[in-house]
Amino acid sequence: MGGGVVTLFLCGDVMLGRGVDQILAHPGDPALREAYVRDARSYVRLAESVHGAVPAPVDPSWPWGTALRVLAEAAPDARIVNLETSVTxxxxxxxxxEIHYRMHPANLPALAVARPDVTVVANNHVLDFGRAGLLETLDVLGRAGLRTAGAGRNADQAFAPATVPLPGGRRLLVFALGARSSGIPSGWAATAELPGVAYVPELSRAAAGAVVRHVQRAGRAGDLAVVSVHWGSNWGFHVPREQVRFAHALVDGGVDVVHGHSSHHPRPLEVYRDRLILYGCGDFVDDYEGIPGYEDYRDDLRLAFLVSLDADSGRLAGLRMVPLRARWSPTAHWCCGTAEPRGGQTAQDSSRSR
Incomplete structure (x- = not known):
């Protein structure tokens, strides 16, 4: 068990509920309780108003578009996504x-087609339909053989890592956390008796220390560790100081990659002590096309992060960021369907600027 490079695929929020659910083969109840939209099909009509009719029902692979080809060509050792919807x-x-996301369980092939090795479920939509909805989500994902991290039937399960076997007998441990700053209600926290998310009320040194202890207890020699964190606001490029401190404390405690998400567009990244910190990966699949506002952030542009780690040390060996564009149209897949990958970028120097 020595040497080599381990490559991970990381992306931001995969939001297969609401409008996306409505164009799949088994749309659920479209009822919503948003201030201005009461029917999830309204989001489909908004997208169609920009690029024409969507050929619903679409194939399970359609929401991913050419991203699936990028993944097939890259052949990462592990794929990690944040599923930001309940499956119920x-x-x-x-x-x-204000906002509720759900996808019909029969539409789960739209997630499984991307073959995620870890599905992160610590976010501010996984309990949109209560603890019963969370339990159904966990059951549906479990029956499909999809590993989850960040929520569970109690706190022990929620904070436990998803374990992915790697070449050479190594293991990848993926822990997931949901921070209050992303809009997760405190009542969603998993407890000894109640199901919920691995909740972090504040990004403090004490909270980081508790996470590090989870990592150290679960780990063994040769493991690689990722902590996936749903944190922060939806828009803006500023990285709050508490996120930086929290991420640095995780790396100081032995974490190899910090996988941040919640913002609807990519945020800055940093290489700290030869470890990668992604402060915001941006959305990867959503139903936002046609919704006005925030155009300056170009949330239609998506990034697939292909992270290469030295297998022995966990140090960052390379980072390729593949830019893609999301677009619903009659002739192109909705996510990443009309833009070819425009090469890659490699980052190995410390940077927190976009």
């Missing part, structure tokens, strides 16, 4: 929440 038939809307 439930209709009990979480109170005091």
């Amino acid at each position: 038939r439930g209709d009990t809307f979480a109170p005091d929440k």
Whole structure:
């Protein structure tokens, strides 16, 4: 068990609920309780108003478009995505929440087609339909053989890592956390008796220390460790100081990659002590096309992060960021379907500028 490079695919939020769910083969109940939109099909019509009719029902691979070809060609050793939706038939809307995401369980092939090795579920939409909706989500993903991290039937399960076998007998441990700053209600926290998310009320040194202890208890010699964190606001390029401190404390404690997400567009990254910190990966699949506002952030542009780590040390060996463009249209797939990958970029120097 020595030498070599391990390559990970990381991306931001995969939002297969709401409008995306409605164009798949088994659309769920379209009812919404948003201030201005009461039917998920309205998001489909908004997208169609920009590029024409969507050929629904679409194939499960359609939401991913050419991203699947990028993944096939890259052949990463592990694929990690943040599934930002509940997977449920439930209709009990979480109170005091403006936006609710759900996809019908029969549409799970739209996630499975990307072959994620770890599906992160610590985010601000996984309990949009209550604890019953969370339990159904976990059951559906489990029956499909998809590993989850960041939520569970109790706190021990929520904070436990997903373990992925790697070449040479190594292991990848993926821990996932949901921070209050991303809009996760405190009542969603997993406890000893209640299901919920691995909740972090504040990005403090004490909270980082607790996470490091989880990593150290679960790990063994030769393991690589990723901590995936749903944190921060939807828009803007500023990285709050508390995120930087928290991420640095994780790396100081032995974490090899910090995988941040929540913002709808990519945010800065950093290489700290030869470890990669992604402060915001941006959305990868969503139903936002046609929604006005925030155009300056170009949230239609997506990044696939292909992270290469030295297998022995966990140090960053290389980073390729493949830019793609999301577009619904009659002739192109909705995510990444009309833009060819425009080469890659390599980053090995410390940087927090976009």
